[in-house]
Amino acid sequence: MKKMLFVFNPRSGKGLIRTALLDIVDVFTRGGFEVVCYPTQKPRDGYRKILEDGSNFDVVVVSGGDGTMSEAVTALMQLPKMIPVGYIPTGSTNDFAASMRISTNMIDAAQDIVDGVYFEYDVGQFNRQRYFVYVAAFGIFTDVPYETPQDAKNIFGHAAYIAEGIKRFTSGSYKGMDITVEHDGIRESANFLLGIVSNSTSIGGMKVPMRDGVYFDDGLFEVTLVRTPATPIALQQTLNDALLNRLSTKNFLSFKSAKVKFTSPEPIAWTLDGEAGGAYTESLAVNCRRAIKLIIKPDDKTDQQREIDSLKPDYNEVSVADTDNKYLRTALFEDQKGIEI
Numbered sequence: 165m166k167k168m169l170f171v172f173n174p175r176s177g178k179g180l181i182r183t184a185l186l187d188i189v190d191v192f193t194r195g196g197f198e199v200v201c202y203p204t205q206k207p208r209d210g211y212r213k214i215l216e217d218g219s220n221f222d223v224v225v226v227s228g229g230d231g232t233m234s235e236a237v238t239a240l241m242q243l244p245k246m247i248p249v250g251y252i253p254t255g256s257t258n259d260f261a262a263s264m265r266i267s268t269n270m271i272d273a274a275q276d277i278v279d280g281v282y283f284e285y286d287v288g289q290f291n292r293q294r295y296f297v298y299v300a301a302f303g304i305f306t307d308v309p310y311e312t313p314q315d316a317k318n319i320f321g322h323a324a325y326i327a328e329g330i331k332r333f334t335s336g337s338y339k340g341m342d343i344t345v346e347h348d349g350i351r352e353s354a355n356f357l358l359g360i361v362s363n364s365t366s367i368g369g370m371k372v373p374m375r376d377g378v379y380f381d382d383g384l385f386e387v388t389l390v391r392t393p394a395t396p397i398a399l400q401q402t403l404n405d406a407l408l409n410r411l412s413t414k415n416f417l418s419f420k421s422a423k424v425k426f427t428s429p430e431p432i433a434w435t436l437d438g439e440a441g442g443a444y445t446e447s448l449a450v451n452c453r454r455a456i457k458l459i460i461k462p463d464d465k466t467d468q469q470r471e472i473d474s475l476k477p478d479y480n481e482v483s484v485a486d487t488d489n490k491y492l493r494t495a496l497f498e499d500q501k502g503i504e505i
């Protein structure tokens with residue numbers, strides 16, 4: 165029998181796993197695995213367990229929220245050989261699961277792992293010591309996404325997240341950060357309000373439209389930085405651009421890259437996968453291409469790739485003509501009250 169280490173956070177998602185644990189273990193056992201169960205005892209315990217014992221198993225499966233998956237990947241990245249990892253989501257946001265279309269039904273997710281295939285997923289390395297699975301960000305409070313209406317999340321995704329971040333600065337005084345950004349031989353110094361380095365189709369519970377051309381195994385991050393507007397009107401224009409998914413205007417610095425460096429006179433506070441990531445005057449994000457073997461539902465990748473490939477090439481902007489879309493129309497006009505553009 166193949167040996168499986170099953171690490172789960174018993175408190176994640178209001179202890180959801182308690183009712184399903186027996187069925188999950190049964191699915192794994194029927195699938196030919198000898199299962200060692202490990203309920204995590206405190207934060208970072210899953211990380212420690214996988215780092216210490218992961219190498220003794222054929223497969224590691226983790227269950228919990230995005231934080232649990234992030235811990236697991238950080239540990240797996242430090243093991244001498246690549247151990248395949250499966251994920252059963254139980255957290256509240258589950259960006260990673262949404263990105264990879266992992267079932268939110270725990271028993272189905274377990275069965276998909278038994279029947280699963282490997283997908284080599286890119287992992288972000290941060291300052292050579294930390295890792296992130298889907299997002300590193302600065303200048304945005306971690307609770308921003310939870311206050312965004314679900315409709316907006318589904319329609320605008322990435323841009324909605326950025327828009328919500330920008331809105332935070334409209335109510336009071338806003339102060340940007342002087343940052344030098346370096347990538348692919350390009351160097352630019354400017355003042356930025358916030359920034360996101362991601363490899364995900366879901367951030368903070370919001371769906372990034374497939375038309376953004378996000379690939380999980382292309383070795384590239386999507387990077388977006390918001391330039392600090394000089395006036396309240398300019399701030400409103402930046403917000404409007406974000407609401408229309410126009411992230412290529414002069415108000416943003418947007419690109420794809422495998423490696424990006426940020427330097428600043430003042431330390432920048434980062435969040436990695438939604439958790440505190442420390443503050444640094446120099447930060448380096450490196451995409452470790454296809455660094456983990458994720459176990460996913462058979463054919464899932466094929467479906468996803470087909471969907472991306474079938475999209476029209478006009479993915480750069482949502483046209484203003486798209487205002488027959490109810491939410492877009494509401495968001496646009498609400499946000500443009502009193503503003504002439």
Ligand SMILES: [Mg+2]
Binds near residue numbers: 363378380382383385
């Ligand atoms: Mg990518």
